[in-house]
Amino acid sequence: MIRQILIGVLIILRLTSFSQAGKDERESRIKKQDLPTAIISLLDPYLSKSKHIRFYKEEDGKSITFEVKLTWNKKRYSIEFDTLGVLQDVEVVIKEREIDQNTLIAIKNHLSSFSKYRIIKIQKQYSSKLENSRKLLDSIFSKEAADTIRFEVEVSVKENGNWQGYEILYSERGAMLLKRKIISRSSDFILY
Amino acid sequence: MKRIFASFVMVGLTTLGFSQDGAWESNAALNYNLGNWKMNTSMGHRTVRTQIEESRSIQMAFTEINQFVTRKVSPKLKLSMGYKYRNLNNEDAAENRLTQQLAYTHQNSTVRLLSRFRAEQRFRTDFAHRYRYRFSLDFPLSGERLDNREFYLISSNEVLVESTGSGHSLDNRLSIGTGYVISNYCKIQFDFTQRFEDLNQELSQISFVTTSLIFTTP
The missing domain is CATH 3.10.450 (Nuclear Transport Factor 2; Chain: A,)
Known part of the structure; x- marks a missing residue:
């Protein structure tokens, strides 16, 4: 009986994870050295004067973007780049x-x-x-x-x-x- | 992250293994919408291990079914009503419990902070009023957003006052756990809880390990 329940649970888990394939959005925190070098060289002059600096990578199945969040003059900024290091927008x-x-x-x-x-x-x-x-x-x-x-x-x-x-x-x-x-x-x- | 999850499981099981009295709870929950109401239906059981001198015993304490209905009355405030039925293994009478719940989200950013107040009326062979306040926080372990195939951490502290005809008791429950989002529809969670019971009388402690399988419809 327990074996049958376990098999049932495993099938449900497998089905629910397959049903998500193809529309997965994923955001993860990364280290500074994982950013493309173009982004690092562009941001370096500002990073030394910023606080609470965080680096993120976002994937939506079609494209990858990089986001840097930092505090500058007591304001919270989000700076988004594409994989080539081209600035997309700043919030x-x-x-x-x-x-x-x-x-x-x-x-x-x-x-x-x-x-x-x-x-x-x-x-x-x-x-x-x-x-x-x-x-x-x-x-x-x-x-x-x-x-x-x-x-x-x-x-x-x-x-x-x-x-x-x-x-x-x-x-x-x-x-x-x-x-x-x-x-x-x-x-x-x-x-x- | 897998290491963190594995560490939780190992620490929890080891603590349970060495502690004098311990319990394992497992439950499965389904969350779904019915119009503007959020519904939560769950089933679970508790197995307890007691040790009196050299003799150990392991037995099923109860199986239960719970039903909650929740309404979001403002962006930060949710009101719920609940009913619990417990089939107690060692007693003739079953337990019926009514719950009124108010949950307030203090902060809904990466680290979420939530206060939960509960009033319960518990009917066994006797009757008890129970009042609980739980403060909890949870956050994703990777990035600011909780995505599929990511782990999260959850921790809470709950104070419980129980009032019966023969007096009242005070408990505290400290909990830490981690969960894994398998998909938009399914999560698994592993919690370790230390209960400090009868703080105002004769203090006793019991360790709980809880495993949960949570389904959510869109």
Whole structure:
């Protein structure tokens, strides 16, 4: 009987792990030396003045990106690169009051379409078509404007009577560009 | 990470092997949605080992079935109601237990911090009110996000006050464990818990090893 139960459990485990094949996203912490050398040489001038530096590798089955998170002048930055070391974008965590008043009103007007909402986190996103990644990083860290500025708002909204997390991307003027559902970490193992 | 998991298993089993009194619990849980309600159905058992002088005995203490229903009332607050049925091995009467639960997430970043308050009404041959407060934390052991085929760590401390007609008792339960996410639908978890019982009277200790198989539907 016990043997049959064990075989049953093993079959279920095998089936559930196969069912995930092909859409696996994976983020893992890596060491600095595991980054492409182009990223290390680009970031080195900033790393010496930064705190709480972490390096991550993200894989989604199709592409690989590298992310560096650090604290610079008491602000939390996420800097994303592709495998060749080309800068994709830079995000910095900001407070509501740091957003232009008209942009904030436009964002809140959009969020008011939900019956209730709570803003969890706001990130200012910088990107550039410039091939010179160092120039972009210099402009961001010296608080000069980059080519493109967007706002990524992590928000919890009440939708059809249920609370759901979203990551919504707004333009510099507060127009919604993208909306993505947040799949939060399951809490069943900590609740019961 | 596999080494961490293996270390937990070894430390837990060794502690259980050398301790005077120990227990092994195993359970399987299924989490699913029913409209806007989250449901949790689980089954489990407890086997206890007791040692009186030279004689050791191992016996099944109970088998149980649990049902919880949970509603998220705000981004940080969840309310639950639960029912437990235990088939006690050594007693004629079975146990029925009603639970009201409030869970508050203090922080939902890489390290998650959660407070859980529980009020329980336990019906055996006697009746007991039980009140629990548990503070727990969990975090992924690789990166900031918990992905498939990754390990996580979970730790908690729970204070329990039990009140019966004949008085009240105070327990503390300290727990540490690790789990492995097999897929979006399935996790396994291994916990080691040290229970300090009757803190206000005659203190006794018991070590628990718990193995869990957790299924979650999307």
